[in-house]
Amino acid sequence: MSTIFGGIHCIAWFFTFPTYQEQVLWHISAVAIILVPWLSMLLFFLNDILDKALIRSMFILIPPPLYITGRLILLILMFTTLRNLPPDTYQAVSWTSLVPHL
Template identity: 60%
Template sequence: MATIFGGIHCLAWFSTFITHQEQLLWRICALAITGTPWLFLFAIFTFDSVALAFIKLPILLVSIPLYIAARAILLVLMFTTLRHLPADAYQAVSWISLVPHL
């Protein structure tokens, strides 16, 4: 589910952002959300022996905060992009004209 959620955010890859830094941050966080669950599962199922625990533990300890931070950054970016909406977003829609029987 986390990969699907990240994939949905990757759909905005070519969307326009106010600054290049926001676009880059969005792309990095979307890739982090998409790939972090796979990194987590890779670490759990690959490094089974006790000798490889020194590799497994740092991966697990980094992947969880990375995922949480990427989600939080995307949430903040989502609301900050509302400060620069196109002019069409402020036009009122005449709903009555869209209903044919009125």
């Protein structure tokens, strides 16, 4: 599910962002949200093959902070991007002209 969630955020890959740094942060966070669950599964399966204590510590220490950081960055960027909206956003819609019977 988290891979699908990250994939949805990749829809904004070619959107315009206020700054280049925000665009790069968005890209890195979306890719991190996609790849971290796969990294967790890989570490889980490597648990049987390699040294269990090392893999167990990597499984606990690496993926959760990466995923949480990616989600927080996306959440912050969603709100900070609202400061630079296109001018058409502020136009009032005449809803009565869209309803045929009025």
